[in-house]
Amino acid sequence: MSDFVIPVSEMAKRTVNPIRQIVDQMEIKPHPDKPMIALSIGDPTVFGNMKVDASVKEAIKSAVDELKSNGYPPSIGYEHARQAVAEKYTEPEYGVNISSGDVIIASACSGAIDLAIAALLNPGQNVLVPRPGFSLYQTLAESQASEVKHYDLIPEKGWEIDLKHLESLIDDKTAAIIVTNPSNPCGSVFSKEHIRDVISVASKHKLPIIADEIYADMTFKDVPYISFASQSKDVPILSCGGIAKRYLVPGWRLGWVIIHDRNNRLGEVRQGLVALSQRLLGANSIVQAALPNILHKTPQSFYDETMGQLEENVNVLMERLSKVDGLKPIKPSGAMYLMVGVEMTKFPEFKDDFELVQRMITEQSVFCLPGRCFTYPGYFRIVVSPPKDRLIEACDRIEEFCKQHRK
């Protein structure tokens, strides 16, 4: 009897979510006298302060009422949904003319990244990913027996890519470069010049870029958002995006790949992406049906308010945390995150960022993710979307915590 145990597949064994693994090791027991303030999850809906725009709710409800969008969409998505994405991200001033044929609707930005990785990488090949960076790239690549190599971002230069390091990692197994702009976990936003420099490296080595642009347009006042596609002449860009963050609906699971390929360098990759989209069919049909309204009818005031609130929160956090001896918050320019460096020598009590973060939970009930979650020890990440008063309270507690433990 005991020999009747079903073995699990190698793929399942290889599939690891590092954040989950790290967080599962933590003892997340807040201090009994202090209500928990979770600044850990990149989900702007958690605290209820950031709400979906009324127009978006209405778009969904009328799609439900109309009864026209309950059937199977094409595997690449409804034509009008793809059209809406194409219109939104066309940039004629840069010669970026996208049509619906260049868009594949996917199951959220995660699904879009999965399509891009699956279409470009074979087992044994590698993809270059940022450090600090979003761990999903590694999960997806390793799941399919491909590898990641981490290139460094430079905190002193607003988290620009260390181009020398990037280039030094490229070998004959490298199949693509992933960039995240604006960045999770850094909240940084690349300049036009820097984007060009990155593209030059890709061009020199004839590599495509997977641009994770889920935070596209989520930049603070006076910080322009520049898309990778707008700066690329010959390097193909697979731009992965979605509505999760900008429209405050991560649970809705709608994203897309936009194929930018001015010089037809993608060859069979295009059909490859389409073939892969047929494995599962992507996003919910109702959300697809509402997408044109979501992308094009959401009032400007919604965007302004969301970004205004995030920027205000960042300003408060920067002001407070930069005054704390031992902490080095790095000012973000967009997205919804803030990386805080820790001078660990001032806190000799803690072995590493993991232990420090852990103790901040048990003593102060403030939950940030340790830098380790982003392959970047010596830092912790704060999600800046919670209500301002919660963030101020968190700053009070972090300050107290640092005072108590600083040597």
Added chain:
Amino acid sequence: MSDFVIPVSEMAKRTVNPIRQIVDQMEIKPHPDKPMIALSIGDPTVFGNMKVDASVKEAIKSAVDELKSNGYPPSIGYEHARQAVAEKYTEPEYGVNISSGDVIIASACSGAIDLAIAALLNPGQNVLVPRPGFSLYQTLAESQASEVKHYDLIPEKGWEIDLKHLESLIDDKTAAIIVTNPSNPCGSVFSKEHIRDVISVASKHKLPIIADEIYADMTFKDVPYISFASQSKDVPILSCGGIAKRYLVPGWRLGWVIIHDRNNRLGEVRQGLVALSQRLLGANSIVQAALPNILHKTPQSFYDETMGQLEENVNVLMERLSKVDGLKPIKPSGAMYLMVGVEMTKFPEFKDDFELVQRMITEQSVFCLPGRCFTYPGYFRIVVSPPKDRLIEACDRIEEFCKQHRK
């Protein structure tokens, strides 16, 4: 310049949807004087005669209004959604006691099947699948470099599995058996005895069963629906289901895997399924939030009407088509399909079912899928969900077509 062409991955090349491939080869030009009647797509929403229940629409709309379900659900799904599935498919009379911990919410039944295949099969291993059968199994297995082996169903025995043939295919590379009950494309429903016989084969060879039960409970009057789990003592059953067909919302992309494992034979497969669910996060959060209402508050009248309409349609089709010399419709007992055998010798003009179906489009504007789409030449499949008058019109035309071409 010309050497800068990005190669596509092996996985993308291996990912093939046979139905799409076959249909893409067809010239789907209907006769100009006759409006097309498409009996080809397994989507009950196409003609607008079958409508989502009002209660289901309301469940979605209130989930949208409540603003509580826009965030990231856990990767395995909301607890209350999993709970609702567990309650629905618990069968205490058979000792099947499912809890929410046995349920993983997935991106539709396709996503559930993908999870099950990915958790059980390595590259080079094989899974046994029915012939005629649903082509997605092959697409998913081959996509991950696993193989399928087709076991025969026997039309004369109401499409029961040829057990000898099934068993003869098992080798040391076989990792699982997939069964589809009720069946697409046959509309057949297995008896309790037959299910037990199938399970015996699996038990003897210590193989798990992936039971595609997306058409669970969709049986006609006096035909009981028996789940595979209810009949298994020791064989682990991964039951894949979803709301696509029964609730007439295939575009909503919500499904599930129910893990039935009375004797803990699945070992690490359970965690493997959970790990795999973290790759992409499954189904839309709003539909997940509405799932308890969908599964438990939909009025019985809705189910009765849907199944009544399908059965009525089947009766009409059977009556008409069984009188056509040269055709052999096989009576279904559930789901929403009907397989029609063709005595090809009576139609010597056509090389095969593909050519016959093709000509039925160009001459009569009736579009059925050729048996080839289900690895089963000599048949064509009719989707029985369209409005009755459309089906009658289709029968008229098929009859005329056969009369014209019969030798």
